[in-house]
Amino acid sequence: MSLVGSGLVGGWRRGHAVVERLDVAVEPGRVLGIAGPSGCGKSTLVRMLALLHTPWRGTVAVDGTAVPRMRYRAPAALRRRVGVVFQQPRAAADPRLTLTEILTEPLRAAGERDRAVLDARAAELSDRVGLTAELRTRRPHEVSDGQLQRACLARALAAEPDYLLCDEMTAMLDASTTAALVSVIGAEVDRGLGVLTVSHDEPLLAAWADEVLRPW
């Protein structure tokens, strides 16, 4: 049982592969770190594992099931197993929605319509990531980067994924917020969540990851 990328090759322009024959396995209950400088292809790798970008060669398999199609054509049940937190919360959150709407979006996308259920889940998720009820009524421009990233983490956890991919999740955050989000994720890892964290921040990886790969 794991999220496995094998022999992954891919990129954005023909002839310019940024990920070249990479093998990664995200195991339940463990934190795998991937280090590398800016622009080396870390984010492309995350997008492939998140089933958002089609590899040119190689396969992504969720718990042994190879995923043949990517993005919205990938089976929804498999996509729900993998959560993603991106580097820039402001680019990853719809500015028109309140934080409650943002963090319950995966539940609504999965067909949940019951207001009471959504409200209860929003409260529970916010509590886990450390957002107050008052903050949840605000929109992205009314909160700080750190508060918005907490909402993005809550959104990634909303569908109770088995795997969480963090693409430079803390690059925009101060030391205390970074440590707080890492400890929130740590509690989920104790419950069996498998985490891949991609970063150029070596001290962060040294303190957080069980194992660090340096493919570049």
Next chain:
Amino acid sequence: MTAALEVEGLDVRFGLRGRRGGPPRFVRAASEVDLTLHHGRLLALVGESGCGKSVLTEALTGLLPGNAETRGRAALRPEGLDLLTAPEPVLRDEVRGRRVGLVGQSAGTFLTPTRTIGTQLREAVRLLDGPEPAEVLAERAGLPAAALDMYPHELSGGTAQRAGLAAALAGDPAIVLADEPTAGLDRPLVDRTTDLLVDLARDGKAVLLITHDLRAVRRIAAEGPVDLAVMYASRIVESGPAAEVFARPWHPYTRGLLGALPDEGFVPVPGHPPELSDLPSGCPFRPRCGSTACTDDPALVHHGDRAVACHPAVPA
């Protein structure tokens, strides 16, 4: 040390739409902020996101939004022009770019996408009557000469950041304000950018570096002419020579921030920063400070070249 800019008792607040018939509500983004920028020194202002750091650069360049109200003084030395009350034509024609340069977060977004870096830099030099040509500015900012012929989208984040720094230096300002110039850059680029700012200070400029990246500040504090100010909930809670503050932090919040670094324990400061629209009474750090129950608001008290706003933290 010669002061370049003296900020005293700066308050910035924004009016919020209150409930009908209710009392007016405000967000307090800066409260009684005192800080001095000296020629030849870099002042690093650190704090959690949302504590009010960025509002300072806006206040000091007359770029606050219309619903902001300010109090206090920000005197540009030597003559003492108050940046908070100076009329817009004075700020535009005499201050911005010429006496106070601004490097913004993701400087790349300030560049015109359809013109090369070189033409934009040369335009800045011409309009600001800058003493140095674009090529020299590029070199001082660590921008490769080849970048002058490129368009903004062809530059990496770090190179775009250096283009922004070169543009900020075009009018040869004595004061450089850098607001999160390293956000989103990787570690080697963070180090190069902060080194450039320290070099500017060594050349005699007064530099303000606003950042959430405590580790970057700790690195340059080791040997550079660097001061540190820690901001919490819109006020300065501790300040002093950076190397001394890192070695012996007095304020519990400063200690907490240091302890949150991955190589210093990786423990977050417990609790959350208060909302700037709803600051608690008494010490704003009280809800997160395990040891005391200070019900009156501690003022920033100076002890030699250091200062701290915490009753129990007064040093021996």
